[in-house]
Amino acid sequence: MDKQINIQETLDWYIWAGVTETCADSVCLCKEPENIPAIVADKKAPRSETPLVKVVSPAVSPAKTTLNTASFDNIAKNARELCAKANSLEELKNLVQQFDGCNLKKTAASTVFGDGSAQARLVLIGEAPGADEDRIGSPFVGKCGKLLDKMLAAIHINRADCYITNVLPWRPPGNRTPTDEEIAICLPFLKRQIELIQPDFLLLLGGIALKSLLDMPDSISRTRGKWLEYVIDEQKNAQVLATYHPSYLLRSPAQKAKVWSDLLRLQKKMNNDE
Numbered sequence: 237m238d239k240q241i242n243i244q245e246t247l248d249w250y251i252w253a254g255v256t257e258t259c260a261d262s263v264c265l266c267k268e269p270e271n272i273p274a275i276v277a278d279k280k281a282p283r284s285e286t287p288l289v290k291v292v293s294p295a296v297s298p299a300k301t302t303l304n305t306a307s308f309d310n311i312a313k314n315a316r317e318l319c320a321k322a323n324s325l326e327e328l329k330n331l332v333q334q335f336d337g338c339n340l341k342k343t344a345a346s347t348v349f350g351d352g353s354a355q356a357r358l359v360l361i362g363e364a365p366g367a368d369e370d371r372i373g374s375p376f377v378g379k380c381g382k383l384l385d386k387m388l389a390a391i392h393i394n395r396a397d398c399y400i401t402n403v404l405p406w407r408p409p410g411n412r413t414p415t416d417e418e419i420a421i422c423l424p425f426l427k428r429q430i431e432l433i434q435p436d437f438l439l440l441l442g443g444i445a446l447k448s449l450l451d452m453p454d455s456i457s458r459t460r461g462k463w464l465e466y467v468i469d470e471q472k473n474a475q476v477l478a479t480y481h482p483s484y485l486l487r488s489p490a491q492k493a494k495v496w497s498d499l500l501r502l503q504k505k506m507n508n509d510e
């Protein structure tokens with residue numbers, strides 16, 4: 237592993253392999269660096285669809301750290317207690333911004349809290365901020381957000397009348413899938429947003445929102461388009477519909493027809509026609 241690597245060749249190789257960003261200022265290769273010169277030489281090999289390397293900083297590791305049970309229980313309890321103190325979305329936002337119990341905060345540029353109407357009848361829940369959201373500090377403002385706006389407009393729903401949020405307020409490095417631990421630590425923030433808003437409807441965007449909020453074993457493909465219920469508190473339940481995440485639609489446009497039928501179901505129910 238003492239082998240000297242030509243920096244220009246390595247960078248060329250990153251780009252060729254599909255790497256589009258770095259997460260921190262010190263880098264290490266996660267995949268067999270000794271193979272790089274061979275791969276650089278063989279540019280005819282098929283280009284990887286997904287990045288073959290991750291760029292990580294050992295100091296602020298974006299890796300999936302696992303806490304011991306006692307620390308995890310403490311952090312999760314702390315998050316729940318903090319949430320209970322918030323009597324408005326503004327108060328909750330401030331508390332989330334001050335919360336240091338989730339490792340994702342260390343690598344994120346912003347805390348991306350929910351956005352929209354505190355009186356919304358419909359709350360939309362995504363997974364986690366992407367690169368654009370992390371830079372700008374608001375949910376669904378990048379490519380996915382533009383598609384989401386079009387999806388809402390197609391069923392005559394104004395984004396400003398909804399509330400849009402994510403399971404996680406911090407971007408996982410490189411958009412990796414959040415761990416169960418990260419989800420469990422951040423879930424009280426999402427649940428408290430829902431309690432404070434008391435919406436009639438929830439639209440879950442993608443499998444992570446579905447799994448996190450409803451703890452369902454079934455996949456998004458089996459569950460999408462079916463009406464479910466979420467117990468907000470003793471007084472109120474919300475009607476829940478899950479559908480595919482807009483980022484999945486950007487990758488798989490053929491699935492748009494299914495989402496369109498889910499959106500029509502939502503529109504009908506919201507207009508009391510179903």
Ligand code: URA
Pocket residue numbers: 362363364365366369374375376377380381402483
């Ligand atoms: N994807 C999400 O799940 N949430 C965002 O805010 C943006 C992209």
